[in-house]
Amino acid sequence: MAEERTRFAVARPLRLMFQDEARFGRISDVRHCWQKKPHRPVVKAMVTQQYVYAYGAISPADGRFDSLILPQVNGKCMQLFLDEVARRYPDENIVMVLDGAGWHKSPFQLADNLRLILLPPYAPELNPQEHVWDELREKYFHNRAFDSLEALEAHLEQGLAQLENQPGKMQSLTGWEWIINSIYK
Template sequence: MDEVSLRYPNDRIVLALDGAGWHRSHTLKLPHNLCLLMLLPYSPELNPIENFWDALRKESFHNCAFDSLDALENHLEAAMRDMEKDRECVQSIVAWPWVINSLMK
């Protein structure tokens, strides 16, 4: 979370978390520009990152085979860096109206 906060110091960052028990802490200190949005348990369809992964798979992994796990990881990192550069595309995938509206309360 610190790395993401430092990479985007002028942005307000929303991190959606599912209901997993390990996503809870009473001692966690959030960076100033990051807030958590707790989703209902057992509802992956509510998590915007699921659509991000779908888009990433379609865009960067269609008909790909890798010689090793390292090759897969390198390809994933490069694909994520490429997608990160297209801010409008990422926002169109993850910035659902109900997510944005939940932050305005």
């Protein structure tokens, strides 16, 4: 992180963020559930191939989580997300860690306060943003089916907003010791 600090033209506080995308669709995520005897649980299931994508970036040091819902995963949508995150932190320099998705290697026009670092290939376990997606799917999407793409998007927006408003919870999910140590060295 000390080396990354020197790459910014203007000295500002440094924010380390981890970014990832997740697909959410009208296909239900069926999980085990309980029901009192003698009843059996009934879970609505559907197979429909309609999706939206959540872009998210977590700052493990303070639990700040930023997200956008976009229609696709590609360089153009990624550029929109990067621009939005840079805009939200105008007084900070941001080092954003990404996995090796193909669109992450697009020729982005980065804001002056944003730099990108790629994780090693095939290492999702190094990205704490994956835990945010797990939390979202577990708490907001299991055993749910949506009547429309608009209903799915509204539910996703609500879930993301709730996570964005819980920095303490996000910090406890993602504030891994090796990450925190890399920030404060």
